[in-house]
Amino acid sequence: MKKHLRIILPSILIFGVAAQVVIKLWEGSVFIFDHSAKVSSNYVLWNGREYSSISGEYSEGRTIAKGEEDWVIDSVNEDPTHTFIVARSFLDQYLMVADDYTVPANGELTTISWNGTYITDTEFLTAVSNIDAQKATSFTYQTYGIYELNDNQHMRELYFAYENCPVTTIFKGYMGKVDGKWVITTSISADTRNEDGSPKLYSVNCYEIPNEYWDVLSKFFS
Known part of the structure; x- marks a missing residue:
């Protein structure tokens, strides 16, 4: 029995290592035979x-x-x-x-990407859909970069996908917190650079989200 184990165990080890090598080569695209693109x-x-x-x-x-x-x-x-x-x-x-696929621009909202995370939770979809439908500018603030995270600003990119489109492609702005308030952008100034190319403060228009949506947003905020 011990003799058989001495033979079997190294064989299992070798097989396992070989399998890992093959997987890594596969993931690393070594075995790609289609060069037609x-x-x-x-x-x-x-x-x-x-x-x-x-x-x-x-x-x-x-x-x-x-x-x-x-x-x-x-x-x-x-x-x-x-x-x-x-x-x-x-x-x-x-x-x-x-080109033979038309990306749905409206209809049933089926997926939201918030900060790169795909979310299909029904409560969240309904809340954000309502927020997007009713948003209107309620205040404006200035920043050097809406993507920057600091004590006063924590905003995340927001994309929608409708009618089971597999990828979120409809950009809806940014949603998150500014000065402790839940907000979603309504528009962002395109004039973000000085003439010499250096960054400058630019305006971000926001809608302050009603508190009835805060709890569900908090569940998915990162």
Whole structure:
């Protein structure tokens, strides 16, 4: 029995190490045999479909194809159908959507991305949908960067997806806290730089969110 164990245990160890190596190679896109993609920064032709660039919040998956030069096609974890893909080079990456798919711009709200986290909780969706529908500017403040986190400002990007679109692409501004108040932006000044290119204070218009929504927002705030 001991003799058999001396043979079996090393074999199991070797098999386990080999399996890990194969997994790492697979995740590292070594085994990519599809080199058919035609890629540029705003256009992809791959797998019989044409793609165009689009903005959105997503998480990038593994490489599924390669193109010319250093371009590769990566999957989008939220979309196993590859209707959405990522075109990536050494320096750049672009979210792309198939031209034969129309991204729903309204309808039933099915997913919200807040600070990069996908949320499908019904209570949260209803609350934020109501907030978005009723928002109007109630105050304005100035900042050097709405994305900056500090004691007075904690704002997060907000994206919507309607009608079960797998990727959130409808940008709704920023939602979070300013001076301890729950707020959502209604507009943000585009004039954020001085003539010499240095940052300057710019205006952010906000809607102060009614306290009836605070509890549900707090559950998903990070």
